[in-house]
Amino acid sequence: MINYLKNIIKGFSTILVGMKVTFINLFRPNVTVQYPNVHPLVRAGSDKMPDNARNKLNVIIPKCTGCKSCEKACPVNCITIETTKVASIDTEKPLMEDGKKRVFWLSQFDIDFAKCCFCGLCTIACPTSAIVHSTDFEYSCYDRNELLVHFSPFNKEQVAEKKRILAEEVKQKAEKALADKQAAEKAAQEQNITDSKIKSSDDQTSANQNIQNNSN
Amino acid sequence: MENHQFLFNFISEYTGDILAGVLIAIIPLALLLVYALVAIYGELKIASFIQLKLGPMRTGKWGLLQPVAEVFKLLQKEDITPDGADKPLFNLAPFIIFLGCYAALSVLPLSSHFAPSGLNIGLFFIIAISSLAVLGIVMGGWASNNKYSLIGAMRSVSQIISYEIPAAMCILGVASMAHSLDMNVISAQQQGGFWNWYVLGGPAGISKIWLIPFTVVMFIVYFVTSLAETNRTPFDVPEGESELVAGYHTEYSGMKFAFFYLAEYGNMFVVSAIMTVIFFGGWSSPFGDFLNSPIWQIFWFIAKSMFFVGLQIWLRWTLPRTRVDQLMYLCWKILLPLSMVCFLAMALGGMLY
Amino acid sequence: MGLLNALDNPINADGIILGKVEDLFNWGRAKSNWFLQFGLACCAIEFMAVNASHFDLMRFGNIPRSSPRQADYIVISGTVTLKMAERIKILFEQIPEPRYAISMGSCANSGGPYWQHGYNVLKGIDRVIPIDVYIPGCPPRPEAFEQAVLKLQEKISMEEIFKKRERVAQEDKMLESMLKAEENNFIENVNKHI
Ligand code: SF4
Ligand code: SF4
Ligand code: SF4
Numbered sequence: 143m144i145n146y147l148k149n150i151i152k153g154f155s156t157i158l159v160g161m162k163v164t165f166i167n168l169f170r171p172n173v174t175v176q177y178p179n180v181h182p183l184v185r186a187g188s189d190k191m192p193d194n195a196r197n198k199l200n201v202i203i204p205k206c207t208g209c210k211s212c213e214k215a216c217p218v219n220c221i222t223i224e225t226t227k228v229a230s231i232d233t234e235k236p237l238m239e240d241g242k243k244r245v246f247w248l249s250q251f252d253i254d255f256a257k258c259c260f261c262g263l264c265t266i267a268c269p270t271s272a273i274v275h276s277t278d279f280e281y282s283c284y285d286r287n288e289l290l291v292h293f294s295p296f297n298k299e300q301v302a303e304k305k306r307i308l309a310e311e312v313k314q315k316a317e318k319a320l321a322d323k324q325a326a327e328k329a330a331q332e333q334n335i336t337d338s339k340i341k342s343s344d345d346q347t348s349a350n351q352n353i354q355n356n357s358n
Numbered sequence: 359m360e361n362h363q364f365l366f367n368f369i370s371e372y373t374g375d376i377l378a379g380v381l382i383a384i385i386p387l388a389l390l391l392v393y394a395l396v397a398i399y400g401e402l403k404i405a406s407f408i409q410l411k412l413g414p415m416r417t418g419k420w421g422l423l424q425p426v427a428e429v430f431k432l433l434q435k436e437d438i439t440p441d442g443a444d445k446p447l448f449n450l451a452p453f454i455i456f457l458g459c460y461a462a463l464s465v466l467p468l469s470s471h472f473a474p475s476g477l478n479i480g481l482f483f484i485i486a487i488s489s490l491a492v493l494g495i496v497m498g499g500w501a502s503n504n505k506y507s508l509i510g511a512m513r514s515v516s517q518i519i520s521y522e523i524p525a526a527m528c529i530l531g532v533a534s535m536a537h538s539l540d541m542n543v544i545s546a547q548q549q550g551g552f553w554n555w556y557v558l559g560g561p562a563g564i565s566k567i568w569l570i571p572f573t574v575v576m577f578i579v580y581f582v583t584s585l586a587e588t589n590r591t592p593f594d595v596p597e598g599e600s601e602l603v604a605g606y607h608t609e610y611s612g613m614k615f616a617f618f619y620l621a622e623y624g625n626m627f628v629v630s631a632i633m634t635v636i637f638f639g640g641w642s643s644p645f646g647d648f649l650n651s652p653i654w655q656i657f658w659f660i661a662k663s664m665f666f667v668g669l670q671i672w673l674r675w676t677l678p679r680t681r682v683d684q685l686m687y688l689c690w691k692i693l694l695p696l697s698m699v700c701f702l703a704m705a706l707g708g709m710l711y
Numbered sequence: 712m713g714l715l716n717a718l719d720n721p722i723n724a725d726g727i728i729l730g731k732v733e734d735l736f737n738w739g740r741a742k743s744n745w746f747l748q749f750g751l752a753c754c755a756i757e758f759m760a761v762n763a764s765h766f767d768l769m770r771f772g773n774i775p776r777s778s779p780r781q782a783d784y785i786v787i788s789g790t791v792t793l794k795m796a797e798r799i800k801i802l803f804e805q806i807p808e809p810r811y812a813i814s815m816g817s818c819a820n821s822g823g824p825y826w827q828h829g830y831n832v833l834k835g836i837d838r839v840i841p842i843d844v845y846i847p848g849c850p851p852r853p854e855a856f857e858q859a860v861l862k863l864q865e866k867i868s869m870e871e872i873f874k875k876r877e878r879v880a881q882e883d884k885m886l887e888s889m890l891k892a893e894e895n896n897f898i899e900n901v902n903k904h905i
Contacts, residue, residue: 430739
C-alpha cells in the first residue's frame, strides 16, 4: 500500500520535473539558423567552408593539364575527360595559368553531380589543384540533366575544329615522315650495293657454325 | 435561470425565433473554427519553442497565417475513399466525431447571460454526447478496411470507455457538491473570487479546508482523464506512429481528415471548458465582482479554457507516449480508486454544506 | 478597360477573379507542405537534422505526417533498392493529389555510388515516380535541402489551376485533329491499295 502511494507520488513529481524542464526551455533563446535569411557563409563570417563540405566541385580550366588523375581517382567514375593534343600548327598558342605551354585541350570535361559522392578524392589527386570544392551548394534543380555539368570551355564546333587541326598536323607529319623514309631508303640502297660482297661471306661462316652447334 | 436566454431574446426581437435559433447555433461553430486556427498555431509554436526552434516563420508575419494556409491546402486535396472501404460509414465517421464536440459546445455557458442552450442537465448531456466520438472513431476505424485503422480504433475505444469512469466520478463529485447538473448554476455558485472555486473546496467558508486536498486530487484525476479522452499525448496510443501508421484516421485525406483534426482540437476545448466550469468557476471572475460584467465573463471563460488547452499542449511536448498496459494500469488501479475516495469526501462535503 | 474585360471573362488568361483565387490556392498549397515521415538510408540522417532545431524545417510550414493519405510530398532520402522501389511506388500512389516528390542525394538521383555495380540498386528514382526537385549531394547539406523546399514552393506557386483546363482542352483538340488526320491518311492509303 505504501509502495503504491509512493509510486503515485513519484510518478506525479517526475512529471512535474519534466514539465519544469520544458517550461524553462520554452523561454530559452532558440538555436535555429534561418537559412534563406542567414547564409551559412555569412554566419561563419568567412568565405570558407569546412573541408568535405559536400559542395559543388569547381574545375579551374586554366590550371588543368588534362592528366586525368582525377578521373582515375574517382571511386564512382562520374568524371569524363577527353583531351585533344594541341597541334603545333595551331595558330592559337595556349598557356597554362603558370605560364607553361599547354599540351592538351580539354575537349570534354563533364562531372555528373547526380552520381558524384562528394568524397573529395579528385581534389587530392589533382597535381595542380585545378579541381576544388567550391562553396556553392544551392544548385538543386527540376531536371536531372542539369546536374551533368560541362566544364570544358569548348562547344562542339570548336572541339571539331581543334580535332581537324590536329588531324591535319598528323597528316602533314605522316607525309613528312613518309618522304623522309623514302629518302632514307634510297640512301640505304646505294650503301647496300657496295657492302653486299662482304655481307654474303659473313653469312656463310655463321651458317656453318650453326650446323656444328646443332650436331653437338 | 432564464438569463442565459438573454442573447436569444435580444436577437429574436428583431428576426423571429427560427432565425435567432440558427444564429445562436452558428456562434459556437464560429468560435470553434477561430479557436481551432489559434490552437493549431499555438501548438506548432509551443512545440517549436520547447524544442528551441522557431516553428512556422515564413507564412505571413511570424507564420501567423500558417493554419489558414493549411485550411486552403486541405480544401484542395484529393478526397480518397479506399476501394475496400465501407463507403457510407467511412464518409460519415468524421462528421459524427465532429458532431460530438460541436454538440457539447451547445451547453457551455460562455457568460451568465449567454449559453447557446441552457440545459438544466448540462453535465449529463456532455457525458452522454461526448461518447459519440467513440462511435465515430470505431466507425472510421472499421470502415477504412485497414488493419492499422482497426487496431487504432479498438485501442481508442477501450481507452476512452475506460477513462470515462473516473471522469464521470469527478463530474459526479462536483455535481453532488453543487446539488445541480446545470452548468450555469454551477458557475454561478462559484462567484466571488477564486477562493470559492470547487478546486479549492467550493463556496463554503473557512470550514471547508479539510476538503481542499480531495478536490485538488479530483481536479488532477479529471485532467489526466481528459487527456486520455481526447487521445492526446501521453495517451495517444491509438495514433502511435511507431506502431500504427496514424491510428484510426490512417485512410482519411483532405477535408475529412481536416474534420478529424478539427474534432481533436474541439474536444480539447470541450474538456478544458468542462474543467473550467466544474473546478475553476466557469465564467466567474477570479477577483470577486471585479470585471464580472457579462461581457468580461466571456473573456474569463475563454481565457481559463485556453489556459488548460495550453497546459495540454505543454504536457504533450513534455511526456513520451505510455504503453497500452500502463495506460490501463493508470486508469483502473490509480485513477479509479483515487476518484472513488475523493468522491466520497466530496459527497460528504456536499451533505455538510 | 482592361479591368472590366478581365472581369467579363474570368476564365480567360488574365481573369482577375479566378487569377486571385488561383493565387490564393497556390499560396495555401505552397506554404503548407506536409511531408511523409519516411527515410531510406544515410541521407535520412541528414533529413532528420533538417527537422531538428538547428535547421528547423517547420519554418517553411512543413509538418511531418505518418500516413501517406495526409501527406503532400515524399522525400526519397537515400539508396533505393529494387525491393524498396515497389514500396515507394505504392506509398507515392497513396498520397492524394496534388502530390510532389523530392529526390534527395545522389543515390536517389541516379544510383549514386552504386550506379555502376549496384546490382540491387535502382538507378534513379525517376524511373519509378515523377520527381519535382533533385537535390545533389551525398548527403546534401541541410541548407541545400531547405533551398530545395523553397524551390518546390516556388514551383507550386507557379502552377496553373484554371488555365490548365483550357490548355489541356486545347491540347486535347490538337491531339484529336492529329489523330483524325492520321486516320484519314490511313484510310486513303488503304483505299489506294485496294
Ligand atoms: S568528389 Fe569524389 S565522387 Fe565526386 S568527382 Fe570527385 S572523386 Fe568523384
Ligand atoms: S587531375 Fe587536375 S589537372 Fe589532371 S585532369 Fe583532373 S583536374 Fe585536370
Ligand atoms: S546519396 Fe550518399 S548519403 Fe545519400 S543515401 Fe546515397 S550514399 Fe548515403
